[in-house]
Amino acid sequence: MDSSQPKWVIELNNGLPQKPKNASSIPDPPGFATSKSVTGKQKSQVAARKTPTPEETETLKLKKAWEVALGPAKQIPMQAIMGYMSGNSLQIFSIMMVAMLFKNPIQAIAQTNMAFSRFESPGTRSQMLGVKAVYILMQCLLLGLGxxxxxxxxxxxxxxxxxxxxxxxxxxxxxxxxASGR
Known part of the structure; x- marks a missing residue:
């Protein structure tokens, strides 16, 4: 072999380097803690993850439901800019854009219960009505844009x-x- 070649070229030509015989000699990446590398003081900090309480689960589900409900509001500025850019003439792009402005919100309104079914639980059922109402309102705003x-x-x-x-x-x-004046 040519000794003028860098080390990485030689290693590349010879194939993948072999695994080290002692895997424990490789240090863990920063922030990674395994059971063997955790000392007694750190064990309290890296304790096993506790399961959330039902109240925490319902709160998280409600937060996620609000994210889904407000999702169409994030589409309104984009759709408005696309509508402005497509112009007011009758062209295939502007017609397709208008068709999508009507099709997507109507389809989303029809599938509202299915969109929020994964977030519903007996504890969140009463609060989901407001979330669904906001979702339908946002879809109606998209329809209004259409x-x-x-x-x-x-x-x-x-x-x-x-x-x-x-x-x-x-x-x-x-x-x-x-009257004729004869």
Whole structure:
């Protein structure tokens, strides 16, 4: 072998280095504590993890449920920017974006109970109604963003001229005839 090559190249060409015979000679990474490396004083600090009480479990479930309920609020700014960037013309991207603004919230509202079923327990059932209401409100805000986008694209019939097909010709209440002066 060429001695001018660095040590790592030689080791790479020779294959993986063998495991050391004495694995205990390798120090543990910082912050890692095993039962053999823990001294008597540290054993109280690195005690076995205690199981949470039912109250702590319900509190944690409620916190996670609130995170899920407020998740759609984090989507609103992103969807608003995407709606602004897609423009108001009728193009495939803007139409697909509007379709998603309607499809996703409606689907999420329909599956509200399924989304929160993993967080429900007898102790949190009464508090979950408020969480679900906030979740539905956030989904309705996304629906409102979709309605605004459809309106800005000019697809909502909001003016009188949009309904001309259903207008009747006005019949005058009286007629005025001019006299001919011969």
């Amino acid at each position: 309605v605004y986008k459809v309106h800005s694209m000019g697809l909502l019939p909001t003016t009188r001229s949009d309904w001309l097909a259903w207008e009747f010709e006005r019949q005058p209440l009286e007629r005025a005839y001019f």
